[in-house]
Amino acid sequence: MQWQTGERPVVHSINRTIRNVKRYREILSVLVRYGFEDVVADTRLDLWIDAGKSLLGGNKADSETRRLPRAVRLRKALEDLGPTFIKLGQVLSTRPDLIPPDWAEEFKRLQDDCPQVEFELIRQRLEEEFAGTVDEVFSSIESDALAAASVAQVHRAVLKDGTKVVIKVLRPEIRKTIESDMEALSALAHFVERHFAERGYSPTEVVNEFSRELQKELDLTHEGRAADRFRRYFADDERVYFPRVYWEATTRSVLTLEEIPGILLSRRKEDDFTPEQRQEIIAAGADAVFRMCLEFGFFHADPHPGNIIVMPDIRVCFIDCGMTGRVDRKTSEQLADLVAGIAGGEVDRVINVVIALTSVDPSLAENRSFRADASDFISRFETDRIAGLDLGNLLQEFFELLRQYHIRCPSDMVFLIKAITTIEGVGEELDPDFDIIAYVRPHIEALISRRYSVRAISNRMRKSLFSYAELAETLPAEIRQLLTQLRNSRFSIALEHKRLDRLTETMDQASRHVSYALIVSALLVCSSILILADTSQKGTGFLRWLGVAGMIAALLFALLMALTRNRGRKRNKRK
Numbered sequence: 204m205q206w207q208t209g210e211r212p213v214v215h216s217i218n219r220t221i222r223n224v225k226r227y228r229e230i231l232s233v234l235v236r237y238g239f240e241d242v243v244a245d246t247r248l249d250l251w252i253d254a255g256k257s258l259l260g261g262n263k264a265d266s267e268t269r270r271l272p273r274a275v276r277l278r279k280a281l282e283d284l285g286p287t288f289i290k291l292g293q294v295l296s297t298r299p300d301l302i303p304p305d306w307a308e309e310f311k312r313l314q315d316d317c318p319q320v321e322f323e324l325i326r327q328r329l330e331e332e333f334a335g336t337v338d339e340v341f342s343s344i345e346s347d348a349l350a351a352a353s354v355a356q357v358h359r360a361v362l363k364d365g366t367k368v369v370i371k372v373l374r375p376e377i378r379k380t381i382e383s384d385m386e387a388l389s390a391l392a393h394f395v396e397r398h399f400a401e402r403g404y405s406p407t408e409v410v411n412e413f414s415r416e417l418q419k420e421l422d423l424t425h426e427g428r429a430a431d432r433f434r435r436y437f438a439d440d441e442r443v444y445f446p447r448v449y450w451e452a453t454t455r456s457v458l459t460l461e462e463i464p465g466i467l468l469s470r471r472k473e474d475d476f477t478p479e480q481r482q483e484i485i486a487a488g489a490d491a492v493f494r495m496c497l498e499f500g501f502f503h504a505d506p507h508p509g510n511i512i513v514m515p516d517i518r519v520c521f522i523d524c525g526m527t528g529r530v531d532r533k534t535s536e537q538l539a540d541l542v543a544g545i546a547g548g549e550v551d552r553v554i555n556v557v558i559a560l561t562s563v564d565p566s567l568a569e570n571r572s573f574r575a576d577a578s579d580f581i582s583r584f585e586t587d588r589i590a591g592l593d594l595g596n597l598l599q600e601f602f603e604l605l606r607q608y609h610i611r612c613p614s615d616m617v618f619l620i621k622a623i624t625t626i627e628g629v630g631e632e633l634d635p636d637f638d639i640i641a642y643v644r645p646h647i648e649a650l651i652s653r654r655y656s657v658r659a660i661s662n663r664m665r666k667s668l669f670s671y672a673e674l675a676e677t678l679p680a681e682i683r684q685l686l687t688q689l690r691n692s693r694f695s696i697a698l699e700h701k702r703l704d705r706l707t708e709t710m711d712q713a714s715r716h717v718s719y720a721l722i723v724s725a726l727l728v729c730s731s732i733l734i735l736a737d738t739s740q741k742g743t744g745f746l747r748w749l750g751v752a753g754m755i756a757a758l759l760f761a762l763l764m765a766l767t768r769n770r771g772r773k774r775n776k777r778k
Contacts, residue, residue, distance in 0.1 A: 226387045233283050237276040238269045274309040281313060286353030286377065287384035287417070289313050294413055297621045299602035300612045301409065319351035324375050325358065332454045339363065340452050344370070354381075354420060359462065368449060371423060371458040378421055385414055412614055420525050423458035429501075429524040430460070436499050442487035444520040463520050468508035468629065480517050481633045487519040489642040492626040496619050497535050497646045504528045504618040506626050528618035534560065538619070539650040545597065550578050561610050573608055580604050594639055595627055719764040726757035 234240075268276065281292040295302055296310035326344075329337045337344075344360040351357075355373045362368055392406035419425045427448040437443045444463075452459035466475055476484065488511065495502035503510075504526040512520040530538075537556050544552035554568050554577055567573055584597050598620055605612060623643070630637035730753030733746045 226383055227390075230284060230387060230391075233280050236268075236283075237280040239276070239280070272305075272309075274303075274306045277306075278309050278313060281310075285380065285384070286317075287381050287388070289353050290417060290420075291388070291413055294416060298614075298617055299599065300605045300610065300617060303606070304599060304603065317351050317353050317356075319348040319356055320374055322346040322348075322358075325356070325372050328372055328375055329370075329457065332457050333452075341370075355423075360459075362449065362452065362459075366449070367462040368452070368459050369462050370452070371426075371460070373421065373423065373456040381417060381421065385410075385417070389414075408611075416526070416614075422455050423525075424453065424455055426523075426525040427453055427458055427460075429503075429527045432501060433495075433503065433521065433524060436495070436501075437491065440491070442483070442518060443491045444514060444518045445524070446520065446522060460522075463512045463514065463522065465512040465514040465520065468511045468513060468632075471508075471513075476513070476517075476633075483517050484513055484519055485630045485633055485637060486642070487517075489626055489630055489639065491519065491521070492622055493643055493646045496530065496622060497539075497650060500530050500532065500535065502528050502530070502619065502622055504622050506622055506629065508629055508632065511629065526618070528615040528622070530615055530619050534616065536650050538616070539647045542594075542597075542647055543651055545581050545584050548581055550574065550581055553577060553581060557605075557610070560616060561605070561612055563610050567608070567610075570608075576604060576607070594643070595624055598624060716764060719760055723757045723760045723764070726753045726760065730754045730757065 271279075278292060281288040292310045292313045296307045296313070299307050302310075326337070329344075333340055340363065341360045342363050342365070345358050347358075349357045349359055349369060353374075354377055355371050357369055357371050360368050360370050388410050389407070392410040395406045427450070430445050430448050433445040434447065437445065446463055447461040449459040449461070488506070492502065492506055503521050503524055505523070506521060510521060510523045512522060514520055537559055541553060541556045541560070544556060551568075554574065557563070557577075558565055558567060580600055583600070602612075602620075623639070627637070627639040630639060730750040733750030733753065
């Protein structure tokens with residue numbers, strides 16, 4: 204299933220706007236109910252409220268709600284708005300480069316638990332997916348859900364051959380619900396970006412990125428392929444396990460997985476594991492995450508305790524592979540460079556890595572304010588050895604620095620850092636003295652050594668020589684083409700202005716006001732002449748009435764000019 208969030212003409216088509224207008228009003232109503240009238244007004248959506256006071260008038264936030272922190276109120280609003288917005292909040296909770304740390308922490312509390320769908324509806328969905336042959340695939344399915352979330356729910360089942368499995372089934376109508384919400388989100392993102400482009404981020408890019416992740420979650424074969432891939436990676440590792448996928452009982456809406464016996468870490472008791480077993484679990488889990496991130500380049504992006512089962516033989520099994528990330532070798536090496544540069548107090552090295560990772564304007568390296576803040580950040584973590592780093596605090600402050608300068612990280616890089624910090628939290632739950640650096644250090648040192656090895660340097664030099672050879676081959680022809688264009692006066696330079704919208708709007712307003720003023724003046728002069736030219740005895744001739752009509756028209760134009768000018772002033776204040 205696909206919906207369009209990046210193609211503006213499709214999103215803003217009249218039919219879709221009419222179809223989704225009810226949802227737009229629901230979104231605004233919830234925002235107002237939780238005390239965000241200022242946000243609605245700031246984005247100039249207050250016209251919706253003015254036009255629909257009967258809809259929104261009785262739903263404003265009470266005093267108790269207003270006393271709650273804004274992050275808490277927004278989290279509650281997202282919960283009220285349903286599955287799409289809950290997922291949006293959960294994704295934003297992983298993006299400390301986009302929102303403040305306290306907001307990210309609050310959004311982590313968003314609960315994906317929902318009342319379970321009636322089993323008859325789940326059974327109906329299964330019949331549709333397997334063309335009425337459910338009884339030929341499963342010998343039994345438990346009617347009570349093992350878990351129920353906003354997008355899907357999970358049931359235990361048994362295959363015809365007696366294999367115990369769990370089946371993950373998308374909720375009925377969930378695709379239509381999310382499609383409608385994504386169209387609304389995209390339309391609002393386009394609106395905000397048109398009027399608030401100077402705020403540093405592209406809302407449409409964020410929404411499109413979220414849309415891509417959500418589409419993956421709505422195709423359960425994506426999760427199945429990821430689980431299969433991880434099984435291949437760890438086939439020879441006796442400490443780590445991933446569930447088997449039963450493809451003969453899997454579709455885009457149904458995922459059938461091997462049922463894993465053991466203890467879910469989020470439900471463990473204090474006496475479930477001995478101290479030695481805890482150390483085994485920590486070592487297996489941390490090493491698996493670092494191998495996925497820094498060796499394989501494909502990783503489980505959400506290894507929290509609810510997604511980790513400790514099997515009876517103390518193997519660590521990762522489940523729910525729906526959220527994954529990819530990172531190439533070059534990016535992994537740059538991340539290792541970043542950590543080493545911070546530990547060594549090398550400001551230029553850190554700034555160069557930031558520029559390479561985020562594709563930000565290279566002129567940032569010359570920004571004195573950024574260099575000063577980067578130096579201050581590095582000085583707090585500078586150490587003689589990588590083992591002395593406080594990785595969790597370092598990454599949190601690093602993202603705060605990026606957010607301060609509106610530097611947006613690629614989503615996969617954020618997912619990678621999230622996976623590392625999440626497994627750090629798991630380790631600290633099992634052992635308060637857990638030191639993640641002891642586990643990540645060998646991988647980082649191996650990456651750095653590999654990057655600066657003789658073989659790696661010679662490979663890079665060989666690639667550079669090939670590039671230079673290709674450039675030397677094509678350069679003469681390109682220079683000849685450029686000289687030909689100059690000789691024939693066909694050389695042109697394209698110029699694009701940026702952030703002149705405010706000036707253009709002001710000039711448009713000024714020209715309209717001058718036009719109105721000229722019209723009013725002309726009407727007043729002409730009307731006066733017509734009234735004076737009336738030669739009838741009682742002054743009630745045609746010319747006099749025509750002059751009076753002109754006076755009234757002039758008055759109306761003057762009133763219109765005053766109203767538009769006042770509205771323009773209010774709009775500028777909001778900016």
